[in-house]
Amino acid sequence: MVKLAFALTALFAFYSFTARAASPVISRYALSHASEQELRDVAGVFGLEHRRGETYEVDIPAQQSALLLALAPRAELLAADESAALRSRARSFVRGADGAGYHTLNQVQGWMHTYASERADLVHLIDYGVSAEGRKLTALHLAPASSAGKPAVMITAATHGDELITTEVLMDLVDHLVKGYGQDTRLTKLVNTHDLYFIPVLNPDGFAETNRYDGNQDPNRSYPYPGHENAVPSPSIAGVMHFFESLDLKASLDFHAYGQLTMYPWAYTHEGIDAASHARFDALTEHMAEANHYTYGPISDVIYVAPGSSADYYYWKKAALSIAIEIGQEKIPDPSEFPAYFASQQESTWRFLEGI
Numbered sequence: 001m002v003k004l005a006f007a008l009t010a011l012f013a014f015y016s017f018t019a020r021a022a023s024p025v026i027s028r029y030a031l032s033h034a035s036e037q038e039l040r041d042v043a044g045v046f047g048l049e050h051r052r053g054e055t056y057e058v059d060i061p062a063q064q065s066a067l068l069l070a071l072a073p074r075a076e077l078l079a080a081d082e083s084a085a086l087r088s089r090a091r092s093f094v095r096g097a098d099g100a101g102y103h104t105l106n107q108v109q110g111w112m113h114t115y116a117s118e119r120a121d122l123v124h125l126i127d128y129g130v131s132a133e134g135r136k137l138t139a140l141h142l143a144p145a146s147s148a149g150k151p152a153v154m155i156t157a158a159t160h161g162d163e164l165i166t167t168e169v170l171m172d173l174v175d176h177l178v179k180g181y182g183q184d185t186r187l188t189k190l191v192n193t194h195d196l197y198f199i200p201v202l203n204p205d206g207f208a209e210t211n212r213y214d215g216n217q218d219p220n221r222s223y224p225y226p227g228h229e230n231a232v233p234s235p236s237i238a239g240v241m242h243f244f245e246s247l248d249l250k251a252s253l254d255f256h257a258y259g260q261l262t263m264y265p266w267a268y269t270h271e272g273i274d275a276a277s278h279a280r281f282d283a284l285t286e287h288m289a290e291a292n293h294y295t296y297g298p299i300s301d302v303i304y305v306a307p308g309s310s311a312d313y314y315y316w317k318k319a320a321l322s323i324a325i326e327i328g329q330e331k332i333p334d335p336s337e338f339p340a341y342f343a344s345q346q347e348s349t350w351r352f353l354e355g356i
Contacts (some may be wrong), residue, residue: 015163016309024061026083026162026212029075031056040305041071046218048304050259056304059212060128080155086162087210089332101335102164103171105135108200111171112140119178122191128246129239132215135204137239142177142196150195151250151356155349156240157199159220159254159310161206161213163331165341166255170200172342173349196211197247203236220256221308225268226316231308251321251356253349254310259303259326260294262348265315267324268307273315284355285323291347299324299332321356 031042032055042048042058046068049057058075059082060068069074079085095101103111115123122144129137139154155173157166177196180187201207203214212218213236223241224231233241264281265273272278278298285296299306303326314322325348328341 012040014277016267024063024083024211024213024216025081026059027062027065028079028082029058029060029065029072030074030078031058032076033339034074038072042068043221043305044307045071046221048306051303056313061213061216074294083162083209083211086332090162090164090210093332093335102168102332105201105204108171109134109136109138112138112200115140115174115178122178122181125164126197126243128243131239132206132235133205133208135208137202137236137243138199139243140174140198140200142174142191142198144181144191147335150193151354152195152197152200152247153253153261153356154197154244154247154249155253155255156202156310156313157255158201158207159203159236160218160256160331161201161203161209161211163212164210165205165253165257165327165331165333167200167207167339169255169327169341169345170198172338173345174198174200176346186350190283190350193194194353194356198239202240203234205236218308220254220310221306223308223310223313225307225309225312227268228282241313244317249314249318249320252305252310252314252323254322254324255345256324257329257331258329260292260324260328261302261324262289262294262296263299263302263311263324263326265298265310265312265322267312268305270300270305272298277315277319281321281323284321284352288323288351289356292344294344294348323352 046058049059057120093101095103112125116125124141126139126141127136157170177187177191181191182188203219206214214236217234219234219237222233222237262285289296295302311324314320341344
């Protein structure tokens with residue numbers, strides 16, 4: 001067993017080192033009726049993607065298949081190149097002149113700069129770093145006046161670069177807040193009483209390639225967490241961690257796809273957070289879930305043990321009300337479904353902000 005553990009560690013270190021230069025081909029596997037230990041072992045290295053009854057799906061770099069099979073020998077290959085299929089789907093839905101479809105990375109950046117130019121009284125951009133491939137890491141700051149004394153809230157999307165619907169949902173929320181400011185009493189109050197930071201594309205390298213990973217790392221498994229303080233984050237996560245340190249963060253929403261879940265810490269363990277924090281998280285997520293009928297609760301209980309997540313990190317470091325949302329049932333749904341996806345998060349998000 002010691003030799004196997006050493007071999008697995010060596011394999012993972014080798015793959016992590018040799019494949020950082022480019023995003024890998026992603027393969028999808030199914031784990032059916034896996035033991036708790038197998039799930040823990042796999043989740044400690046890879047990102048369990050989705051749960052269907054007693055079957056879990058996991059997306060991994062294809063070159064790390066041997067490592068996965070050493071951890072879970074019964075894993076079944078579902079798609080040798082899941083990333084190619086997602087890229088093809090994304091290309092078929094690229095936003096055109098008619099304004100329909102998904103925004104490209106350049107279009108997202110253009111949208112941000114247009115708001116910063118046309119609504120300079122309300123919108124400001126903050127470049128907080130660069131990705132591994134030299135792309136800017138940018139946050140949109142929504143603040144009509146001094147933010148002193150207001151709770152800082154960070155809302156992020158596209159941590160996994162193939163979860164394109166998350167960016168569209170975040171952009172829709174910003175559109176509502178900006179266009180509703182001064183026109184809608186509720187939305188105006190939300191903006192006036194919070195210091196709001198939006199990151200529509202947290203992992204721009206993965207987003208540009210419609211790829212889950214950031215280099216060779218699953219970004220939402222790369223945050224440090226209790227007992228693993230020296231974990232090395234992926235490049236985009238290192239950037240947002242640095243940005244996080246500059247904020248007196250009180251709460252965060254991290255949008256992912258998919259599963260229709262509203263979740264809170266802990267992710268890395270089944271052990272619960274302190275009773276007072278649990279009660280507050282539970283009441284807030286229940287209120288949010290009433291708006292869209294999502295399942296809610298601790299990440300490790302609702303879906304699986306997932307070490308290295310954003311929700312754990314922000315709660316651990318600053319006791320922030322950090323919530324992870326798994327939107328809908330697809331990473332890249334047909335654009336005709338946008339209205340339903342947007343509606344599923346609007347009221348839920350307004351309730352989240354009002355609960356801070």
